[in-house]
Amino acid sequence: MLSFAASHAKGKSAADKIFDTVMAANKAGAKYGKDKVVNAAPGTFLQDDGQIGFLPTVEKIYRSLPPGEIVSYAPIAGIPDYLDAAMTAAFREYRPEAYAKAVATVGGTGALHNIVNNYSEIGDTVLTTEWCWGPYRSICEDLQRKFATFAMFDEAGLFNIQGLTAKIDEILAKQERLVLILNTPAHNPTGYSLSEADWNTILAKLKEYTGRGRRQFILVIDIAYIDYAGQDSRQFLKKLSALPENILAVLTFSMSKGYTLYGQRAGAMIGVSRFREVIEEFDNINQYSCRATWSNVNRAAMRTLATIYQESGLVQQVDSERQQYVLKINERAGIFTAEAQAAGLEMYPYKAGFFLTIPCIDPGRSCRKLEEELIFAVALGKGIRLSVCAIPTPQIPGLAGKVAAAICEI
Ligand SMILES: Cc1ncc(COP(=O)(O)O)c(C=O)c1O
Structure with missing residues (x-):
């Protein structure tokens, strides 16, 4: 051919x-x-x-934007008010006590692209659950990464911690840094949400690796469906306050489901770490990738979220x-x-x-x-x-x- x-x-x-x-x-x-x-x-x-x-309300705000908010370029990192709004929308009252910064991306997909691109080496393996959103694999393979999964549930139907750690051990025998993607709460496609106990065990297991050489984790929490998961679904976010230095958490925020602006392609990656330099680096390297991949994000969608979060009534x-x-x-x-x-x-x-x-x-x-x-x-x-x-x-x-x-x- x-x-x-x-x-x-x-x-x-x-x-x-x-x-x-x-x-x-x-x-x-x-x-x-x-x-x-x-x-x-x-x-x-x-x-x-x-x-x-x-x-x-989203429709009303979106449709009443002045022309300049629809057709103009936006800053590469995202409109500053949008970045504040995206962080508030992601964390609500559960903001971790840590350094955190947002970079605007084309939906959650753009955030995942930047994470794989900037936090794994070409040829590295990225890990997620066996039941998962298909594009995780495409993003990894497109960027010349390997893609591995672990069975999501054990025989008792519980989240499979053993399967997760066995796979981490296997991968970390070959590489020093691991991007682990967990889609929770309201996982696509099963509808599962990690429980408080699941989170405690996962974080304890990841922390166990701290002492072992220079291993690093990028814990990606894909929160695309968080707004459909109920009042308490954000409680786990507080646990990101005390992450050890070898774990960088990144939330992938999306306006697609939570604000019904699926096709407007607005999202954000939100880095959380106890270390300021990690978050400064996060901001720099990811803005660079935005510039080099899609430039800037849909201004109208960003302004819509910014407007909503400037007024608690909205x-x-x-x-x-x-x-x-x-x-x-x-x-x-x-x-x-x-x-x-x-x-x-x-x-x-x-x-x-x-x-x-x-x-x-x-x-x-x-x-x-x-x-x-x-x-x-x-x-x-x-x-x-x-x-x-x-x-x-x-x-x-x-x-x-x-x-x-x-x-x-x-
Ligand atoms: C699990 C999951 N993550 C992320 C996304 C990203 O969506 P978007 O790029 O539209 O924000 C989707 C969309 O279907 C999804 O199902």
Whole structure:
């Protein structure tokens, strides 16, 4: 085949199962009628009438921005008011007592790109849970890093600390620094949130490595869904106050889900360390990568968040509007979970968030079976992901039984 691609780019392609499944559902909707089709694949919150949720206060602020706030360039690091707002939005009342700084990025994706680029060497291995958001792997492979995972749950269905430490040991036998990505709370795709006890054990284990040579951890906490995870979901952030010098924590903040500005591509990476020089370096090297990769971030989205966080009344308004979405998702997940239990359908421990996951042996075949009934779900490596963020509530009753039947047949 005639190819111009450099060796590291050869053979790559951006096929995306999720977008493909959404397209297939839309096509079926056009053919059989939208109400006959269950589209269980999108990664956005949809109202029961199928319309995308756009938080009304966010929409109002966004649409009333003056032209200069829409078309102008923004500073490379992000608008200063936005950086303050992103930190407040991420931490709320649980800001750790440590040095912390934010750098604006194109969504959480941009933050993850910079982290892998700047905190691992080419050829290094980056670690995350086996159930994970697919682009983690693409980001690593695109940047010529290796990608490793550990089984997320043990046989008792608990977060698999042993699997995590075994994998850390294996990787640290070959490299000195490790980027570990944990997506919590409201993990994509299982809906799991690390518990207080999980966090204590993870941090204690990471601290154990402190004494062993010059090993360093970049603990990446992907909080893309944090605003859908309930009041207490930020408590763990206080634990980042007392990290030892070998751990740099980086939160990846996103305006996509929490502020329904998915396509506007605004996020931030927030570095947390007890050491000022670590955070100064964080600011410098990541701004440099922003400049060299996408330059600056969507100004209108940044100004929208900055405006919200300049007035506590607006924050409360957005929170209470979002709470309606949370209640809707909880209702859908609640119906599905109860019916799954009744049908004997195994599910991973769903706590909150946009998705839930059903483990099964042949997800591809099970999904094709479901498609015969016009149910379109995403087949993952070892299970089926259902978007409770997007399935209209009236379509949920009966769904667990149909999934159980599709799995049973195979
Ligand atoms: C787990 C997870 N992390 C990060 C992101 C990043 O989203 P964005 O780049 O739109 O902020 C997503 C989006 O779907 C996600 O599911």
